[in-house]
Amino acid sequence: MEEPVGIKQIAQMANVSIGTVDRVLHRREGVSRHTRERVEAVIRKTGYKKNTAASRLRLGAHKKIRIAVLIPEVTNNWGYWELPKCGVEKAVEDLHDLGVRVSYYYFSDPVSFTKKSEQILGKEFDGIVTAPFFAEESKALLENCSDRNTPVVLLDTRVALEGANFICQDAHRAGMVAGRLLYGLAGENGLYIVVNLVNAGGLHENNRQREQGFRAFFDTDLPGKNVEIHTVDYPLDRPFDISPEIGKWLKDKRAKGVFVTNSRAYVIPGILRKYHVDNVHIVGFDLNRENLECLRNRDIFFLINQKPEEQGYLAVRGLFRYLTEKDASGLQADIPVEIVVRENLFTV
Amino acid sequence: MEEPVGIKQIAQMANVSIGTVDRVLHRREGVSRHTRERVEAVIRKTGYKKNTAASRLRLGAHKKIRIAVLIPEVTNNWGYWELPKCGVEKAVEDLHDLGVRVSYYYFSDPVSFTKKSEQILGKEFDGIVTAPFFAEESKALLENCSDRNTPVVLLDTRVALEGANFICQDAHRAGMVAGRLLYGLAGENGLYIVVNLVNAGGLHENNRQREQGFRAFFDTDLPGKNVEIHTVDYPLDRPFDISPEIGKWLKDKRAKGVFVTNSRAYVIPGILRKYHVDNVHIVGFDLNRENLECLRNRDIFFLINQKPEEQGYLAVRGLFRYLTEKDASGLQADIPVEIVVRENLFTV
DNA sequence: CTGAAAGCGCTTACAG
DNA sequence: CTGAAAGCGCTTACAG
Numbered sequence A, B: 001m002e003e004p005v006g007i008k009q010i011a012q013m014a015n016v017s018i019g020t021v022d023r024v025l026h027r028r029e030g031v032s033r034h035t036r037e038r039v040e041a042v043i044r045k046t047g048y049k050k051n052t053a054a055s056r057l058r059l060g061a062h063k064k065i066r067i068a069v070l071i072p073e074v075t076n077n078w079g080y081w082e083l084p085k086c087g088v089e090k091a092v093e094d095l096h097d098l099g100v101r102v103s104y105y106y107f108s109d110p111v112s113f114t115k116k117s118e119q120i121l122g123k124e125f126d127g128i129v130t131a132p133f134f135a136e137e138s139k140a141l142l143e144n145c146s147d148r149n150t151p152v153v154l155l156d157t158r159v160a161l162e163g164a165n166f167i168c169q170d171a172h173r174a175g176m177v178a179g180r181l182l183y184g185l186a187g188e189n190g191l192y193i194v195v196n197l198v199n200a201g202g203l204h205e206n207n208r209q210r211e212q213g214f215r216a217f218f219d220t221d222l223p224g225k226n227v228e229i230h231t232v233d234y235p236l237d238r239p240f241d242i243s244p245e246i247g248k249w250l251k252d253k254r255a256k257g258v259f260v261t262n263s264r265a266y267v268i269p270g271i272l273r274k275y276h277v278d279n280v281h282i283v284g285f286d287l288n289r290e291n292l293e294c295l296r297n298r299d300i301f302f303l304i305n306q307k308p309e310e311q312g313y314l315a316v317r318g319l320f321r322y323l324t325e326k327d328a329s330g331l332q333a334d335i336p337v338e339i340v341v342r343e344n345l346f347t348v
Numbered sequence C, D: 001c002t003g004a005a006a007g008c009g010c011t012t013a014c015a016g
Helices: A007-014 A018-025 A033-046 A052-062 A082-098 A110-122 A135-148 A171-186 A205-221 A244-251 A267-274 A289-296 A308-325 A342-347 B007-014 B018-025 B033-046 B052-062 B082-098 B110-122 B135-148 B171-186 B205-221 B244-251 B267-274 B289-296 B308-325 B342-347
Strands: A065-072 A100-107 A127-130 A152-155 A165-169 A191-198 A228-235 A256-260 A280-285 A302-305 A333-335 A338-340 B065-072 B100-107 B127-130 B152-155 B165-169 B191-198 B228-235 B256-260 B280-285 B302-305 B333-335 B338-340
Touching (some): A052 B052, A052 B082, A065 A082, A065 A110, A065 A308, A082 A100, A082 A308, A082 B052, A100 A308, A127 A308, A152 A308, A165 A171, A171 A280, A171 A302, A171 B171, A308 A333, A338 B338, A342 B171, B052 B082, B065 B110, B082 B100, B127 B308, B171 B191, B171 B205, B171 B280, B171 B302, B267 B280, B280 B289, B289 B302, B308 B333
Parallel strands (some): A065 A100, A127 A152, A191 A228, B065 B127, B127 B152, B191 B228, B280 B302
Antiparallel strands (some): A302 A338, B302 B338
């Protein structure tokens, strides 16, 4: 519990002015080798830690930090991106004093993504938060930002983009968790069905990785058992219903496990009821209203939360730290695979 | 994104000095009704929010906030309280600039608890963090603190203490979650065993509440099903082994669910192996080394984490907010019932 | 009851 | 290459 030593004491001990101490601390130019070394020695010896309150007061008052958030438009049947936005707003509330300002931009397809990207680039933001939904367009944005030294944080999905900063859940691992959970419910003789509900944009990278993780769980945890796993890709624009093949699986007497790789698990229970199928356990993603309703009714056993608010929150905080303290560690984060059941719902 | 309005602007608009604005903001005495109302109107109109960086710079430099942490001694076979301490240390790191200082005190029984409590009271700390393990002694401490207006935060266990501040997991709910999880694994025809491993201090309040929650799950979720649940209280000082009655349950062919209400779930798998019992699913608490080992070996299916580091962290932050901003909301917290399996272990 | 002023520790623009 | 000084927004001790 050594008492606070400040830049003033350092200056005194090293026989320099506080301005010089500051230059050394921030590794700025214009300090003679000799002086720098002397000051550095004192800094080390005293274990100096900067007073962030003072630093931020000064900084926040002078230079604003402007962050652009480019996310999918919230539509009637797709409210998910409200949540990262809530997290962003919370972070802005925390950091408003310290000069952080955010502007929102919305996209709905590759064209609008590119258009909004260009608007953002034109305004010279200090940092950008977005989601890498369109491979080419995202890459173009990242390259542009890399040239300008503008940090970018990508939420929700990890895609193959060299050197990019991701704040998202490891979808492969989430799939393995889903495997573990369903395996507990349906056992090694169970029949497993992976349901990819595909929307207009095609199969999402996250869904692919989740399915891979799910299958990897059974391959590594029960090697040689040859657990029966089927995949159903179903387009969301048609009313979901079942093919004869699926019908056959569902009539199977064994315990069944259904893994829905996106946030629409709630469509499944209705279909099962329609065909009087039972002994089915469902695991899905995301705490949307419909899924929660199913959890409460015990129609879904487990939901996996990817903590979208936290993603937004961490992205803004990470950018802030990077921009103010050159600390890049907060630009990436592995979001926990949070398991939700009916009983811990309101606590998670 | 309205631009920052500070106490200076408020003062100008209300035709008073900044000192007066400050008095109004902090509801301090010595402002005429008329002036106060005028200033309040301006504050409301402008939506003033205090700059916390400035406030804290000023405050932190002047008055230190001294917090005493009174927790169980860490022993060879009981390292749990390292974890809340880690959380406390993290909070202190975050808040050191802002004047927060912590001293640790350790107890091992009611006598040492009281002794250390008295030491703490003698030193006039600004706030106290402890654990309410001894009913009478805790009550005495709380009453003393209440007289002095010293805030106290209690970790780990919620006990019947009027008006106390708890930061802990809802043990009853955690028990319900355990019920849900084991029920998923062993089903309604399963045989369930609640294992209370009792140490020298007797059955802990948390264990009692967890068992109640576990039983409540079956009562409310499967009313009338009369699921078979047995309780085994076993003292930890003798080598754990099984009575003839327990032996009979274990030989039962049905799927079995074992709920260990404390952090010693890891003792169970060895016993099961010794008696060649299988088809048993185990749920326990806490991510200690031994339990994690069992999780990795697939001997334990689920662990429930009560996030001890977070408890310590939140306690210090909560006290800090209360002491600096009279905001008591952080003095209580309901810690999520976090579910851990082998596959999400390193992400939670 | 109210105001004027000092100062928290840091950063920066300016002067030399 | 280095120093002296101003000022971020708030809180408080002091003066009136």
